Amino acid sequence: xxxxxxxxxxxxxxxxxxxxxxxxxxxxxxxxxxxxxxxxxxxxxxxxxxxxxxxxxxxxxxxxxxxxxxxxxxxxxxxxxxxxxxxxxxxxxxxxxxxxxxxxxxxxxxxxxxxxxxxxxxxxxxxxxxxxxxxxxxxxxxxxxxxxxxxxxxxxxxxxxxxxxxxxxxxxxxxxxxxxxxxxxxxxxxxxxxxxxxxxxxxxxxxxxxxxxxxxxxxxxxxxxxxxxxxxxxxxxxxxxxxxxxxxxxxxxxxxxxxxxxxxxxxxxxxxxxxxxxxxxxxxxx
Amino acid sequence: xxxxxxxxxxxxxxxxxxxxxxxxxxxxxxxxxxxxxxxxxxxxxxxxxxxxxxxxxxxxxxxxxxxxxxxxxxxxxxxxxxxxxxxxxxxxxxxxxxxxxxxxxxxxxxxxxxxxxxxxxxxxxxxxxxxxxxxxxxxxxxxxxxxxxxxxxxxxxxxxxxxxxxxxxxxxxxxxxxxxxxxxxxxxxxxxxxxxxxxxxxxxxxxxxxxxxxxxxxxxxxxxxxxxxxxxxxxxxxxxxxxxxxxxxxxxxxxxxxxxxxxxxxxxxxxxxxxxxxxxxxxxxx
Numbered sequence: 001x002x003x004x005x006x007x008x009x010x011x012x013x014x015x016x017x018x019x020x021x022x023x024x025x026x027x028x029x030x031x032x033x034x035x036x037x038x039x040x041x042x043x044x045x046x047x048x049x050x051x052x053x054x055x056x057x058x059x060x061x062x063x064x065x066x067x068x069x070x071x072x073x074x075x076x077x078x079x080x081x082x083x084x085x086x087x088x089x090x091x092x093x094x095x096x097x098x099x100x101x102x103x104x105x106x107x108x109x110x111x112x113x114x115x116x117x118x119x120x121x122x123x124x125x126x127x128x129x130x131x132x133x134x135x136x137x138x139x140x141x142x143x144x145x146x147x148x149x150x151x152x153x154x155x156x157x158x159x160x161x162x163x164x165x166x167x168x169x170x171x172x173x174x175x176x177x178x179x180x181x182x183x184x185x186x187x188x189x190x191x192x193x194x195x196x197x198x199x200x201x202x203x204x205x206x207x208x209x210x211x212x213x214x215x216x217x218x219x220x221x222x223x224x225x226x227x228x229x230x231x232x233x234x235x236x237x238x239x240x241x242x243x244x245x246x247x248x249x250x251x252x253x254x255x256x257x258x259x260x261x262x263x264x265x266x267x268x269x270x271x272x273x274x275x276x277x278x279x280x281x282x283x284x285x286x
Numbered sequence: 287x288x289x290x291x292x293x294x295x296x297x298x299x300x301x302x303x304x305x306x307x308x309x310x311x312x313x314x315x316x317x318x319x320x321x322x323x324x325x326x327x328x329x330x331x332x333x334x335x336x337x338x339x340x341x342x343x344x345x346x347x348x349x350x351x352x353x354x355x356x357x358x359x360x361x362x363x364x365x366x367x368x369x370x371x372x373x374x375x376x377x378x379x380x381x382x383x384x385x386x387x388x389x390x391x392x393x394x395x396x397x398x399x400x401x402x403x404x405x406x407x408x409x410x411x412x413x414x415x416x417x418x419x420x421x422x423x424x425x426x427x428x429x430x431x432x433x434x435x436x437x438x439x440x441x442x443x444x445x446x447x448x449x450x451x452x453x454x455x456x457x458x459x460x461x462x463x464x465x466x467x468x469x470x471x472x473x474x475x476x477x478x479x480x481x482x483x484x485x486x487x488x489x490x491x492x493x494x495x496x497x498x499x500x501x502x503x504x505x506x507x508x509x510x511x512x513x514x515x516x517x518x519x520x521x522x523x524x525x526x527x528x529x530x531x532x533x534x535x536x537x538x539x540x541x542x543x544x545x546x547x548x549x550x551x552x553x554x555x556x557x558x559x560x561x562x563x564x565x566x567x568x569x570x571x572x
Contacts, residue, residue, distance in 0.1 A: 106552055108513075
């Protein structure tokens with residue numbers, strides 16, 4: 001492929017990146033896949049065991065429920081926040097955007113340690129609940145605590161796709177709806193919400209998908225009795241040394257993730273949303 | 287549903303069809319409750335992480351909150367205890383090498399992709415984003431098993447290769463962003479004036495996208511410096527990074543020195559991350 005007018009082809013510049021990607025990610029993953037179907041002998045038993053061993057299904061279900069809760073919380077918080085971003089001045093929008101990216105860029109261990117302090121027994125959040133009369137609410141070592149901490153760091157992935165969708169909606173449509181006698185609530189649900197649906201879908205799928213793979217947060221804030229799929233995967237690899245079974249579980253999680261992300265990507269610009277989150281680049285700056 | 291960001295709550299339309307009051311509907315104010323909600327969300331984003339700073343001066347031997355007394359003991363321990371100091375040094379070494387390697391490889395890939403079009407380029411671009419969306423735990427397990435065979439676990443090279451693979455996408459994104467404002471005509475001008483392609487790249491392209499490259503390098507450094515999941519699997523008794531030591535101090539040792547480490551991480555990462563943003567913002571505003 002020769003690019004027009006400039007004499008040298010550009011594809012050789014891609015070789016190092018692709019070689020690295022292949023060597024460090026694709027080869028080990030392919031290896032994992034092959035091992036999972038060839039141990040012992042050519043079989044799919046490692047996969048069928050996932051559904052029959054009694055543990056994996058429970059853990060997968062718990063992971064899905066946790067991810068769904070995080071997604072719902074992120075949507076309820078992120079939607080008004082993204083809407084607010086479309087309404088404020090460009091300078092305030094820049095500040096709101098930086099703030100939304102802060103959890104994403106603060107140190108993983110520092111953030112999780114902070115949540116341990118806040119959610120621990122006798123910590124500030126529990127004291128607050130006790131003050132209001134709820135004496136036996138426990139956050140540390142429960143799925144509730146894990147959900148709170150995950151929601152905080154997942155919010156950028158909800159807010160950014162939403163912000164780019166909501167920012168493109170012509171608000172005069174709302175005024176038109178109102179002018180034609182619609183109530184504010186009806187105008188929202190019949191005009192604004194349908195137009196925002198692609199952003200909602202992208203954000204929802206993205207947050208749900210990324211939430212499936214959390215390891216450090218549930219390992220530190222959750223309990224071993226209520227482990228999520230990432231902990232199960234780690235345990236089978238490092239403690240049980242059952243590489244084939246762990247591989248089957250890993251491949252299952254990976255395939256689900258990639259399918260969901262590809263789907264979200266078709267719903268509208270998820271990859272670019274990830275790019276924006278990744279680089280912390282501010283669209284509002286243009 | 288408390289959060290219906292239905293914004294046409296102008297007083298004019300409350301009293302029926304607003305034909306004669308267009309001036310009001312144009313003002314279209316942001317309701318106070320939405321601003322208040324935004325404020326609460328901002329606190330949810332920022333506050334938790336700030337808890338680690340007062341904790342780092344606590345005199346208590348546990349993670350109890352509120353902190354007790356005031357002492358620099360934890361910082362002293364961080365900078366004198368060889369376990370903490372070594373892991374800090376290891377993290378710096380790995381992150382620096384990762385930043386150099388990822389920036390080189392990622393910049394080359396971004397430049398190549400920028401000049402390529404069509405399905406192949408789109409596919410490669412998506413492929414390069416896989417390390418961001420693939421669950422870290424799945425990658426970590428696959429890489430761990432492969433590196434066991436290649437005898438790369440617990441080595442600097444192993445850490446650098448693994449971290450580079452997940453840092454490259456961040457470089458690609460930020461360099462691609464910088465290339466967006468780059469005029470191809472400049473390269474044609476350079477080549478028509480007799481410059482070789484490589485010389486044109488160094489003298490024309492590089493200076494113009496230097497900010498993107500710098501941003502990419504910073505992201506790559508932070509991604510590596512802060513990475514926990516891969517690091518947990520690649521560690522060995524003789525070589526581990528700072529996040530792994532922090533993880534140990536919560537799970538194995540209950541060592542409050544992690545408060546000091548966390549505060550330093552938060553402050554350092556924030557400064558590194560915000561510096562180019564602030565500089566860029568200021569330069570652009572002028």
